[in-house]
Amino acid sequence: MFIAHISDFHVFADAPETSLVRPDAEAAARKVVADIVAANPPFDAVCFTGDLVDGGSEADYALLKDILAPIKVPIFLVPGNHDRRDTLRAAFRERLDFAAGTTLHYEAAIGHVRILALDTLVEGQIAGALDAGQLAWLEERLAKVTQGPTLLLMHHPAFPSGIRGLDDMALIEGREALGRLVKAYPGTLRILTGHIHRPFHAIWNGAYCAVGGSPAFQHQLDLDPTAPEPGSVAEPYAYFIHRLDAAGTLTVHTRYLAL
Template identity: 60%
Template sequence: MLIAHISDFHLFANEPETPPVRLDIERVARRIVDDLANFSPTLDAVAFTGDVADGGSTADYDMLKDVLAPLKVPVLIVPGNHDRRANLRAAFADRLPFETGSFLNYETQIDGLRVLALDTLVEGEVAGALAPESIEWLTGKLDRRTKEPTLILLHHPPFPSGIKPLDGNALIAGREEIATLVRNYGGSLILLAGHIHRPYQAIWNGAYCAVGGSPAFQVSLDLAATVHEPGCITEPYSYFVYRIEVDGTMAVHTRHIPIEN
């Protein structure tokens, strides 16, 4: 099967909440979705790892649904720190099997792939957290080991990029708990995240992990940064395409999308 991974569109209907977000992000997002919709062979699903909106208003999510409309395959979404939980739930309740309760966690199946979507949003904060309720939920899911690969989606990565100021605002609470769950899991795990605004891949506690880049803005590669976040940089935008077999064999491809600056 083929799964595309995108992240951090930061769509806004009126004004951006985040200063670096490009003002023509709607146009750029439509260009990316057009490429996804016309990908050959047809994708089986698109995983969207948070900050789908920049302010989380009802109008933002109405725009997002219109932007995503050309996609005729499942779109899997988790909330980021710029999303608003109640509005996101209301906008996609007919498409995503959100659990009842306070958080937007859910489980779904894409052919031979199990997907576990995690809500790491702490509204009003940049950094993310896994609440005890979410850790308990994930523990129960991973206790049920399966032969099929399992994909975990979350916005804030628990696996470090090495860019310290960005890692300090990633997943804070619940990092050790999810590390233990990943390390002890006996099957094939894939973790996909966003938030860092710089694509990278990692092996963390035995699992393959990746962060998707952002078309809204990307930050420079500065592994020497210790206090201040790296500045923005103009780089080609790309998304990842995962070719996943039922036995867990996987190939990762980088798809570059020309977008004017």
Template identity: 45%
Template sequence: MLIAHISDTHIKPQGQLANNGRVDTAAHLARAVAHLNALKPRPDLVLVTGDLVDAGSPAEYAHLKALLAPLAMPAYLIPGNHDARDPLRTVFAEHRYLPAEGFLQYTVEGHELRLVALDTLVPGEGHGELCTARLDWLDARLAESSQPTILFMHHPPFDSGIAVMDNDYGLRDGADRLARIVRRHPNIERVLCGHLHRPIQVRWAGTIAATVPSTAHQLTLDLDPAAPLTFGFEPPAASLYQWRPGTGLVSHLSYIGDYGGPYPF
């Protein structure tokens, strides 16, 4: 089984650019979709871990839907802090896995890996949280099965060293209890997140938690605690997770763009 992970697409209404007119997020997402479709072998599915659009409007979700339509494999969506639950579930109503009301949390069954989606959105805020209701739901879902599992969510449950993101926009309430829940379930192979616009991996709560670059712009890697929050145009990428019986998940970073090659060694 091969799983692709993309994040932070930040789609605007058609014809508009993000980040004060500097980023054509739609063009970047179109390239990402073409890149995933061209992979051999193709991924079996794609996880899209939030900040799907830039302001949570129906027009943005309609544009996102059109951009994702060419994907040759199913995509599973979760909200980030730039998203809004009701417009997302309305525009993507044919995505039957999305709950009709409440938090956008769900499981995906029937694959070699079980997928469990968590909703960390706090409407109107940049930080995330996992309240008692969301964590009770997770605890119950994980108790149902010992199958190898991926959790995916928008806000990472760990500090990255990028101070502004950790201090002002991180996962606040619920991170400690989430760690305790995850530690009780050694079948959790990965916790996959977005939000940070960078490729980061860390050993966390007895498993591995990871983020992925944005399909468009990336946060500047500056580990100075006083550094301001800035962005640049390092290459976008998708993470690929290949399930290998007897080994588990093997992770790769697949850069999106034309960088020359392949050439024989």
């Protein structure tokens, strides 16, 4: 099974909210989608970890749906801090079985892989959070034994990148409680996130974790703990290809695109 992990398109119909977003974000996103569609072997699914658009308007999501239309396999997505719950739900309610209530969490499956999607959005804030209800929802599902791995999708990473200025605006509330849950299920979870605009991997509480890059802009790598939030850097966009075989082996490849 082949699964693509993409993130942070930040596309916009009129004007971007974020100053760093490239003016041709739509064209960059279409190049990424074209690359995914042309993949051989073909992908079985695409996981999209938030900041789908840059403003959250109906027009933004109409544009996003047009950009993603060539992808015929299942797409699983979660909101980021630039998304809006009401317009996102309306745009994708026919493709995703969102749980009842305010937050956009859901459970799905592709083959033997379970998908658990967590909504870390705090409206009007850059940093993310998980409340007690969301954590209880996750714990209930993790307690159910499955034959295959579980992909946990969320926008804000709970694990550190080492880039201080970005980690300070990642998942803040609920981080410790999530860590305890993850640690209780070693070897079964793969956590896919976005938000940092810099692709990297981590092992956190025994789980493999990944942050996808962003075709809208990518942050500079600065691991100096005293440095402020880094600026952007011109480099190829990177998304991840997850290969899962029948024996349960996970192989992750990095796909680079010059945009």
